Each structure stands twice: as structure tokens, then as C-alpha cells.
Amino acid sequence: MSSQPPIHAVTGAFGYSGKYIAQRLLARGCAVRTLTNSPQRGNAFGEAITAYPFNFDRPDKLVEALRGVSVLYNTYWVRFNHRQFSHAQAVTNTLILFDVARRAGVERIVHVSITNPSAAPHLEYFAGKAELEQALIASGTSYAILRPAVLFGKEDVLINNIAWTLRRLPVFGVFGDGSYRIQPIYVDDLAELAVAQGAGRENVIVNAIGPETFTFRELVTTIGGIIGHERPVLSFPPRLAYWATRVVGLFVGDVFLTWEEVQGLMAGTLAVDAPPAGTTALTAWARQHADTLGRHYSSELARREDRRTAYRSN
Structure with missing residues (x-):
């Protein structure tokens, strides 16, 4: 008599990074559940994944959704404050999630954080990430904390929208001198790392960075050259560029970038002195997708307001 496959839960499996984690888990023969704000969103999984609403206001429902789960992969977060969502609420909700996972008997949590979460305590994004790391460490649940800087992939926002801007504007402005570093990681490399960490039980914190390090100016110049839209990259006072x-x-009906993101970028929070955890080079990936990268704008708000349409590949 064959044993039942282990059950793993992924937040946001119908979204971006959660989708890649779920794909890898299914390929390993795991049973997969997802916790989501978008249970009706189009997806490629069909009946292979069971979807449960987040139900942060009904923790007992969340406990039942996680009952029998061995590993929870948490990608839940918000990029910026908005009238519909906020960092503070995301912190509160994630603390609820950690608590219900403990109550449900989840053995391990693989949590996606950010590089240098404590480096900018005056910035709500980083302060919230730091608070959640400390809460998870203190929870008593086995954990792996992954700290990516910026993700890239077919559904990404930042890299795609840099390319989108380069395709449409005659110049590209950077904040100050553009010398601050950034270390993008391929979203499927992050997923591979997450699933590998889900198999362990040692408490670890991993800087989930890719194999290439760019200054922001170099990143823009490199993308422009790859997509055939090299532009003059000009330095502007940060506030003016913002x-x-x-x-x-x-113009696009979205939050293109926030002042907090500008401050975090310029403070050097998106780079660390550590060996790469991913193997896929952004330059190689971008060359493979040069014809489509930046053809369409990726809207963060549109994804949150439309809870039915699947994320479009760039």
C-alpha cells in the first residue's frame, strides 16, 4: 500500500513566485494547496491544486486549510501602501499566518523576505520584513528565510518595466549617480531554492541573489543594449527623478515606483556580499526574451484589482 504524498501549501500559487514554487512541488509528486486572495484567478494547474481563501479574519478557517500540511511556503506581501492594502496590514496578516501554521502542526515554514531587511528601519517595507523574520525565528517552528533582492521572469514587474520605458522614452533617468548595486535572481531559481529548503529542517537564512551584480546604471544600460533600445542614461536629483x-x-494608471523604493535602492539594500544562490544570469535570460521583454507594461495595481485574469507573461 503506497503512502500518501506529503502535503505542501504555497501562498499565491496563482500569482508570480508562488506559481513557480507550486510547479516544482507538483513535479516532485507533492500534494499542493494554495492560500490566495484570488481563488477564481485563471491558472494552469486546474484541479492539481486545491485553493483556500486567506481568511485572515477567521483564523480557525486558516488552521483547517493548513491541517496536514508539512511545509508552508510564504510569498505573501504587498509592494506599497494603497487604499486597498498596506504594509501594516500585511505584517498583521503574516503574523496570523505564522500562528495558524503553528496551531495546524505545520512542520516548517519557508518564508520569502528581502535582502538587508534591517538596513533601513526608517522604511516601512524593510521594517516590516525585519519584524516578520524575528517573529518567525521566535515562533518555534522550523524555518528557512530566503532573502531575494529583485526577481526577474516572464511575469515580473521591475525589469520588464525598465525595458518598457527604454522602448518608449528617448532618455532614461536614474536617481543620483546610479552607482547603487542590485542582484536580481531568476524566479524559478528562487523556487528551486525554496523547495530544496522545504526538504530540510535546519533553521537557515539564505541570501537569495543571482549570479550577476549590476549598478543600477549598468542594469539599465545592459537591458537597453539587449533589447536594441540603448538610451542616454542621465543622472537626476532623486526627488526630481521620482x-x-x-x-x-x-499615464499607465499604476504606481510605477514609490519614494520608499527609491530610498531603499539608493541605500544599497538590494545587494549583499554573499555567494550567489541562483545560477540563471539576467543577461542570458533577457537575450532569450529580447523580442518580448518590455513590449507590454506590467501593472501591479491591475493585478490586484483584477482577481480573475491570469498574470500575463511579458
Whole structure:
């Protein structure tokens, strides 16, 4: 008599990074559940994944959704404050999630954080990530904390929208001198790392960075060259460049970038001195997708307002 496959739960399996984690788990023969705000969102999994609503306001329901789960992969977060969501609420909800996972008997939590979460305590994004790391460490549940800087892949926002801007504007402005570093990791490399960490029980914190390090100026120049839209990259006072992104945001009906993201980027929070955890080079991936990268704008708000349409590949 064959034993039942282990049950793993992934937050946001119908979204971006959670989708890649779920794909890898299914390929390993695991039973997969997802916790999601978008149970009706189109997806490629069909009946292979059972979807449960987050139910943060009904923790007992969340406990039942996680009952029998061995590993929880948490990608839940929000990029910025908005009238529909906030960092503070995301922190509160994640603390609820950690607690119900403990109550449900989940053996291990693989949690996606951010590089240098304590480096910018004055920034709500990083302060929230740091608070959640400490809460998970203190929870008594076995954990792996993954700290990516920026993700890239077919459904990504930042890298795609840099390319989108380069395709449409005659110049590209950077905040200050653009010398601050960034270490993007391929989303499926992050998923591979997450699933590998789900198999262990040792408490670990991993800097989940890719094999290439760029200054922000180099990143923009490199993407422009790969997609055939090299532009002059000009230095602007950070506030002025930020207000330019606000204008672009008004044009596309989205939050193109936040001032907090600008501050975090310029503070060097998206780079660490550590060996790479991913193997896929952004330059190689971008060359493979040069014809489509940046053809369409990726809207963060559109994804959150439309809970039915599957994420579009860039």
C-alpha cells in the first residue's frame, strides 16, 4: 500500500513566485494547496491544486486549510501602501499566518523576505520584513528565510518595466549617480531554492541573489543594449527623478515606483556580499526574451484589482 504524498501549501500559487514554487512541488509528486486572495484567478494547474481563501479574519478557517500540511511556503506581501492594502496590514496578516501554521502542526515554514531587511528601519517595507523574520525565528517552528533582492521572469514587474520605458522614452533617468548595486535572481531559481529548503529542517537564512551584480546604471544600460533600445542614461536629483516616475504612473494608471523604493535602492539594500544562490544570469535570460521583454507594461495595481485574469507573461 503506497503512502500518501506529503502535503505542501504555497501562498499565491496563482500569482508570480508562488506559481513557480507550486510547479516544482507538483513535479516532485507533492500534494499542493494554495492560500490566495484570488481563488477564481485563471491558472494552469486546474484541479492539481486545491485553493483556500486567506481568511485572515477567521483564523480557525486558516488552521483547517493548513491541517496536514508539512511545509508552508510564504510569498505573501504587498509592494506599497494603497487604499486597498498596506504594509501594516500585511505584517498583521503574516503574523496570523505564522500562528495558524503553528496551531495546524505545520512542520516548517519557508518564508520569502528581502535582502538587508534591517538596513533601513526608517522604511516601512524593510521594517516590516525585519519584524516578520524575528517573529518567525521566535515562533518555534522550523524555518528557512530566503532573502531575494529583485526577481526577474516572464511575469515580473521591475525589469520588464525598465525595458518598457527604454522602448518608449528617448532618455532614461536614474536617481543620483546610479552607482547603487542590485542582484536580481531568476524566479524559478528562487523556487528551486525554496523547495530544496522545504526538504530540510535546519533553521537557515539564505541570501537569495543571482549570479550577476549590476549598478543600477549598468542594469539599465545592459537591458537597453539587449533589447536594441540603448538610451542616454542621465543622472537626476532623486526627488526630481521620482516625480518623473509619478507622471509615468499617472499615464499607465499604476504606481510605477514609490519614494520608499527609491530610498531603499539608493541605500544599497538590494545587494549583499554573499555567494550567489541562483545560477540563471539576467543577461542570458533577457537575450532569450529580447523580442518580448518590455513590449507590454506590467501593472501591479491591475493585478490586484483584477482577481480573475491570469498574470500575463511579458
